[in-house]
Amino acid sequence: MPRWSSPSICPISDHKLRRSFGGSEINNHIQWLIEHGITAEHIGELIAGLCDRLTADGFPIWRGSISMPSIHPMYGGVSANFVRDGATTIENAEYGSAAVLNFEKTPIYFLLGRGETSGRWNIAKGEGVDDYPQLAEFAHGGGTDHLVSLLEFPKEAALRGVSLSLTSDRPGGFSDDQLAIVAKLFPALGLACYRIAASKTAADILAVYTGAKTSARILAGEIQRGKGGSINAAILLADLRNFTALTEVYQPGEIAGFLDEHFELIGRHVEDNSGEILKFMGDSVLAIFPTDAEDPQKACMAALASARNILEANKVLNGQRRNDGGPDIGVDVVLHLGEVFYGNIGARGRLDFTVIGSAVNEASRLEKLCGTLGHHLLMSESFAVTSAVASECLGSFELRGVSKPVNVFKLAGTD
CATH class of the missing domain: 3.30.450.40 (GAF domain)
Incomplete structure (x- = not known):
């Protein structure tokens, strides 16, 4: 002693x-x-x-x-x-x-x-x-x-x-x-x-x-339920593929560790490109990149850079975990562009500062096509056109809850 x-x-x-x-x-x-x-x-x-x-x-x-x-x-x-x-x-x-x-x-x-x-x-x-x-x-x-x-x-x-x-x-x-x-x-x-x-x-x-930008708005006094407004934004939705099956193999503490590792790399690349994570939903992440009315392409390119970096970083993470006998966990990313309501939603005593709207719903439905189509990155037509990135249309698809079929795109030259 x-x-x-x-x-x-x-x-x-x-x-x-x-x-x-x-x-x-x-x-x-x-x-x-x-x-x-x-x-x-x-x-x-x-x-x-x-x-x-x-x-x-x-x-x-x-x-x-x-x-x-x-x-x-x-x-x-x-x-x-x-x-x-x-x-x-x-x-x-x-x-x-x-x-x-x-x-x-x-x-x-x-x-x-x-x-x-x-x-x-x-x-x-x-x-x-x-x-x-x-x-x-x-x-x-x-x-x-x-x-x-x-x-x-x-x-x-x-x-x-x-x-x-x-x-x-x-x-x-x-x-x-x-x-x-x-x-x-x-x-x-x-x-x-x-x-x-x-x-x-x-x-x-x-x-x-809540994220740095959202927290600044809350501290500035935007705390009333329903208070907010419509904005145009590039939407990034990332989901861990087949993650639910891992819960039957690994202990809860290990599952939480896997989530933290993947969410960390997703969050890092979203923030590095001036985006903001609004919500973690189970094994999914919702992020936005608000657009500039004079240059909406800028937000789309930032979201696309995030998506590419996320997928590359995820490969590296899986390779490291594989060396330790751990599982490969794929990430599916969907990019969409549209109008959303950005503000306070919820009960009087429990609010969530987030985005809602048809564009968010469409992004969620598009994500389900990643496994079906065999691609880890999909884009909506509005995103592909506005970003002007080289892309290929994979076809027109019915989405649950969406009245009209939507065209779905992938990056040109990718499998």
Whole structure:
């Protein structure tokens, strides 16, 4: 078991604080934190501004950091790191990264485990240097004193709290007065961080579940049921071929893993070409590429580039999985062009921001022909004509729910 260093706690009376640092100065810093907590876009602005202000007041701050957990499918936490006379950086700690895996070797983890809200390590005397790699690094760079303060957010919030870390490189480090001032300022800093984190979390989670463009519309106030409008768009519908049969062979966890792998490559190539995924439907993906009234061909070519890249990437993925004894999973892609209603659909308390209309239904019906015709990529006539890509008509087909037969196309020269 490692020998965890106990931090030094140096309380100070308000009487001594008032003699050394006026209440008006503290109030000015609190006012600054509140004002910037309302307007700042990220916590980096707070740590940089606060450290600059305190340094101007004589605080021997060499490094400063704000760290918070994240509610994000890719990142476990975020930190903003200030360095005197250097740039302030933002770091997102990805799941599985060294920052996440080594969290147990940090002063913050030590304080959380003991239920304590603050700690101080005299780096110049070697406190914590043997236990925490970060403090060893600071000591090597000339650090002398390290302070950590923790603030817990409401227990019902998944954003559990915020930590403030300040490091000095001055002999003797921070004074008792300066520690007390930091304690006075920390609640206002925590409140500002909570506001920024709550706003960012709302935007991040909406983007994850609805797409970046759709989430921006929702956050702009388009949340009423039925609110939306008609747009013209290239529609991409991708479906995993014969995927249902795999559920009888593989365990649910394995099935979910296969889905994630294929959805990841589909999503990546849709987004790389300025499209947006609107819905995952079982083993299918619905995406749109809104058209420009003056140049509808541009959206079609973007959708076609996505489709081609998806099919090529799927071949690579299947080849990798085949080497591990896994299944080949084909992807069928249909491209269509038409008018859709883009907006809020659903019950009063549960909405879906998506597209509906005959064009969406036709794309869904066209997808069923991929297996019948033996092609992984099919196009509607409206898409083939507008894209002006070299294509071949496979014939005219009846589609369920569509009043007239439709002409179906494939790319010229493909099997």
